[in-house]
Amino acid sequence: MPTRVLSGPAPIATPADIAGKHTANDPAIIALIAAVQAEIDGPVGWLGRALGVQKLEFTTDRFPGRDPGAWDFSLFPKVIPSTIAITFRNRDGVEQTIDPSNFRLAEDRYIDFRRGFQFPATECAPDAVKIIYEAGYNGTPVANGGTGDVPANAKVAVVLGVQQMKAIGAENLFLRSEEVEGVGTFQYTVSEQAGEIIRKATDRLLSGLRVYA
Incomplete structure (x- = not known):
């Protein structure tokens, strides 16, 4: 990963x-x-x-299983919440986007998918699932959706x-x-x-x- x-x-x-x-x-x-x-x-x-703001890409070959008590994905902190974009390639190799309403960011780094969300089938490839996001301190207060100074x-x-x-x-x-x-x-x-x-x-x-x- x-x-x-x-x-x-x-x-x-x-x-x-x-x-x-x-x-x-x-x-x-x-x-x-x-x-x-x-x-x-x-x-x-x-x-x-991450200290200075940077754009990062996380890739994996599949969506996670539903392990009790485990986070779905662990990203590199400190993630800027509004920048997360999750895509995957389906079995036909066509790229799809996960609606942001289906997941949330927890503790500055963990992706937690909404309970009841069905993980889609993916292409058999090491980079079938991709998460692009920004991390670092962006100077915007945490209360306003930022990561602070x-x-x-x-x-x-x-x-x-x-x-x-x-x-x-x-x-x-x-x-x-x-x-x-x-x-x-x-x-x-x-x-x-x-x-x-x-x-x-x-x-x-x-x-x-x-x-x-």
């Missing part, structure tokens, strides 16, 4: 949050923020939750990680970039040494936010 990132995550810090002399859109600082955030954020990060300690952790990366120098950070609309979308990896520095700099700050599988 893989989850992959379709777009994002949105950065949770800006160059203005980083001490030092640089411009508000300094590409090197933007890249450092993205690299540090990637170590902790989203399906590939170690925190176990990014926790302050998460932002501080990213800023601290960037400062640490600046201190050790760029030789420990490997970046590839692709220009998009004059701004740039960064793809990045970090060395083992750099990843360990980021982890040590952020572990204590983020311990209360970590989600364990």
Whole structure:
């Protein structure tokens, strides 16, 4: 049941949050923020939750059984409720959409289908069922259907990680970039040494936010 990132995550810090002399859109600082955030954020990060808003795709080969006390699907938190779209391919390979009235989101991550809803038959394929949704903190209050603001300690952790990366120098950070609309979308990896520095700099700050599988 893989989850992959379709777009994002949105950065949770800006160059203005980083001490030092640089411009508000300094590409090197933007890249450092993205690299540090990637170590902790989203399906590939170690925190176990989405921080910056990102579009995700969950796929599986079938609908679940009706196991007592079990959730139907577990997504990657924190899910933005209004963004969930569930589709499937029927036995003829035709894509169908599940009406949102047939399911609800529970505890920021679990899909619970309405009791009495009949799971449809699906095509025999590893991605017969697909859930596309957005996760992360979108700045909208929970009472209004949002996920609230990014926790302050998460932002501080990213800023601290960037400062640490600046201190050790760029030789420990490997970046590839692709220009998009004059701004740039960064793809990045970090060395083992750099990843360990980021982890040590952020572990204590983020311990209360970590989600364990």
